[in-house]
Amino acid sequence: MLIEILPLLMFMLVCVCLMMGYNVAFTLAGTALTCAGLGIIAGHFDASLLKAFPDRIFGTMNNYTLIAVPLFVLMGVMLERSQLAEQLLTNMSRLCGRLPAGMGISVVIVGMLLAACTGIVGATVVTMGLMSLPAMLKRGYSPEVATGTICATGTLGQIIPPSIALVLLGDILSSAYQQAQLKQGIFNPQPVSVGDLFIGAIVPGILLVALYIIYLLIKSWRHPHQAPSGQAEDDTQVSTGELLGSLLPPVLLVVLVLGSIVSGAATPTEAAGVGALGATLLALQKRQLSLAKLSAIARSTTEITAMVFTILIGASLFSLVFRGFGGEEMITHFFNNLPGGLISATLIVMLVIFLLGFILDFIEITFVVVPIVGPVLLAMGLDPVWLGIMIALNLQTSFLTPPFGFALFYLRGVAPESVATSAIYRGVVPFIVLQLALMLCLAIWPQLVTWLPGQMH
Incomplete structure (x- = not known):
C-alpha cells in the first residue's frame, strides 16, 4: 500500500520542504534522489531509469524554444531600468485625469503595457506601487481601490503576451501533448507552439483589462469618493x-x-531577440544605459535565467522519479475513474494549481505540476492552448488571493505604513472575482481562446 501512494508522498514531501523555506530546485532534486535511493534499496525502483537524466538535461539545454526566456527577461529588465514607465504613467494620468476613476484607468493601461514589455510580476507590482500608489492616495482614492488596482494590474504579466509564463507553459505543454498523442497511437505528434499560446492569450488579456476598467468606472459612479476623477488643479495639459x-x-x-x-x-x-535589442535601443535613446547600469541589468538577467533553468533541471529529475514509481499511472487511473470525467478532472487540477499558487511561484508549478497532470488531461481531450491559458489565468488569480498571494507581499513591501495590510487584502477581492468570472466564461466558451489561433493556421 505504501508503494502505491509513494508518488503522492513524494509530492507532499516537496510541499512541506518548500513551506519550510528550502531552495526550490534542490528540494525537488534532493527529494527525487532520496526517494529513488530508498526505492532502489527496497527493490521497488529501477535504477536504470536514472540513466535518462543526463539526456534530459542535454535536451533542456539544447531546447531552442527556451532560449526565449533569457531574451525576454533581458527585455523586461532593460525596460524596467530605463524609467519608461514613469514618464508614461505621468502623461497618461494627465490625459485621463478628468475621467471618472481616471488615474486608476491610467494605472491599468500603463500596467498592461508594462506587462506586455516585462512579463515579470514582481517588477511590475513594485514599479507601479512606488510610482502610482502615493499619487492615487493623494488624489483621494481609497487604499482598497488603489492597492487592489495596482496588485491586479501587476499580475497581468502572467497572461498578456509576450509572457515568460506562457513561454515556459508552451514548452511543457508541447511535451505533454506529444506524450498524449503517442499514447493514442499518433506516431507523428504535432507540438504546441508558444506562438499559439501568445495568440490565444490576446482575447482573454484584452477582456481582463476591459473588466478592470469597467469595474473602476462603476466604482467611480457608485462611490465617487473612493475612485474620484482628477481635480482641476491637478490636471496639466499634456501635449x-x-x-x-x-x-x-x-x-x-x-x-x-x-x-x-x-x-x-x-x-x-x-x-x-528583437525585443531585447529594441529595449536596449530605447534605453540608449533615453540615455539611461550607463556601463554600471548595463552591468546590473546583465547580472539581474543572469540570476533570473539561472534560477529558471536550475528549477527546470530539478523538476525534470523529480518528474522522472515520480514516473518511475508509477505516479503517472496512478493519476491516470484516478482521473479516469472520477465521476464527471474530464470536467471533474479539470476542476480538481485547477483547484490544486490555485492552492499551490499560495506557496509556489508559477515557475515551480509549471515545471512540477503541469508535466504530471498535463499528459493525462490532454489525452482525455482537452485543447492544449485552452489548458495553457486557463493555467496562466489560474496562477494569476492565486498571486492575488489573501493571505499568501505574492503580489500582496510585493506591494506590502513598498506601500506606506499608513496603508493597512487588511486594506490590501480587501482591495484585491473584486479583482479576484473578475478573474474567476473570466475563467468561467472561457470554460463555457472555449472559442474565446481557440478561435484566434485557429484563424492563424
Whole structure:
C-alpha cells in the first residue's frame, strides 16, 4: 500500500520542504534522489531509469524554444531600468485625469503595457506601487481601490503576451501533448507552439483589462469618493508630442515582437531577440544605459535565467522519479475513474494549481505540476492552448488571493505604513472575482481562446 501512494508522498514531501523555506530546485532534486535511493534499496525502483537524466538535461539545454526566456527577461529588465514607465504613467494620468476613476484607468493601461514589455510580476507590482500608489492616495482614492488596482494590474504579466509564463507553459505543454498523442497511437505528434499560446492569450488579456476598467468606472459612479476623477488643479495639459513620445516606444516594441510572431515572420525565440535589442535601443535613446547600469541589468538577467533553468533541471529529475514509481499511472487511473470525467478532472487540477499558487511561484508549478497532470488531461481531450491559458489565468488569480498571494507581499513591501495590510487584502477581492468570472466564461466558451489561433493556421 505504501508503494502505491509513494508518488503522492513524494509530492507532499516537496510541499512541506518548500513551506519550510528550502531552495526550490534542490528540494525537488534532493527529494527525487532520496526517494529513488530508498526505492532502489527496497527493490521497488529501477535504477536504470536514472540513466535518462543526463539526456534530459542535454535536451533542456539544447531546447531552442527556451532560449526565449533569457531574451525576454533581458527585455523586461532593460525596460524596467530605463524609467519608461514613469514618464508614461505621468502623461497618461494627465490625459485621463478628468475621467471618472481616471488615474486608476491610467494605472491599468500603463500596467498592461508594462506587462506586455516585462512579463515579470514582481517588477511590475513594485514599479507601479512606488510610482502610482502615493499619487492615487493623494488624489483621494481609497487604499482598497488603489492597492487592489495596482496588485491586479501587476499580475497581468502572467497572461498578456509576450509572457515568460506562457513561454515556459508552451514548452511543457508541447511535451505533454506529444506524450498524449503517442499514447493514442499518433506516431507523428504535432507540438504546441508558444506562438499559439501568445495568440490565444490576446482575447482573454484584452477582456481582463476591459473588466478592470469597467469595474473602476462603476466604482467611480457608485462611490465617487473612493475612485474620484482628477481635480482641476491637478490636471496639466499634456501635449500630443509628449504623449506620443512616451506611448509609442513601448507600443511599437510590443507590436514588433507580437506582430512578428503572429505573422509568422519570426519564431518566439527570434522575436525575443528583437525585443531585447529594441529595449536596449530605447534605453540608449533615453540615455539611461550607463556601463554600471548595463552591468546590473546583465547580472539581474543572469540570476533570473539561472534560477529558471536550475528549477527546470530539478523538476525534470523529480518528474522522472515520480514516473518511475508509477505516479503517472496512478493519476491516470484516478482521473479516469472520477465521476464527471474530464470536467471533474479539470476542476480538481485547477483547484490544486490555485492552492499551490499560495506557496509556489508559477515557475515551480509549471515545471512540477503541469508535466504530471498535463499528459493525462490532454489525452482525455482537452485543447492544449485552452489548458495553457486557463493555467496562466489560474496562477494569476492565486498571486492575488489573501493571505499568501505574492503580489500582496510585493506591494506590502513598498506601500506606506499608513496603508493597512487588511486594506490590501480587501482591495484585491473584486479583482479576484473578475478573474474567476473570466475563467468561467472561457470554460463555457472555449472559442474565446481557440478561435484566434485557429484563424492563424
